[in-house]
Structures are given as structure tokens and as C-alpha cells.
Amino acid sequence: MPKIVDHNARRRLIVKSVWALIGRRGLAAVTMRELAAEAGFANGGLAPYF
Structure with missing residues (x-):
């Protein structure tokens, strides 16, 4: 089963x-x-976030 990722939360973490x-x-x-x-x-x- 693939891992479910909250991409918006990850983007916020990267920006922070x-x-x-x-x-x-x-x-x-x-x-x-x-x-x-x-x-x-x-x-x-x-890389996938940019």
C-alpha cells in the first residue's frame, strides 16, 4: 500500500x-x-516540490 502524503503540509514545512x-x-x-x-x-x- 503506498504511503499517503499530504503535499500541502510538506510544502508548508519546506517554506518554513x-x-x-x-x-x-x-x-x-x-x-x-x-x-x-x-x-x-x-x-x-x-525536487518534486520545485
Whole structure:
């Protein structure tokens, strides 16, 4: 049985995570790898949301 994912909740988590990183490090310093770690996903797990 496939895992049921709430994509809207995941998008909100990603947005919240990126703003937290921007606040700490600045926009120019944020990488996708750091964003994935902050949100608790694998680096490749963010691609479907962009």
C-alpha cells in the first residue's frame, strides 16, 4: 500500500524551513542540501516540490 502524503503540509514545512535558514544564514548562503536537512528530507526529496 503506498504511503499517503499530504503535499500541502510538506510544502508548508519546506517554506518554513527555508525562511528559517534565510534568517540564520542569509539568502545567498542557503543550499538545497541544507534546506533538505533542515526540513528532514533527503536532498533529492525536495525536487518534486520545485
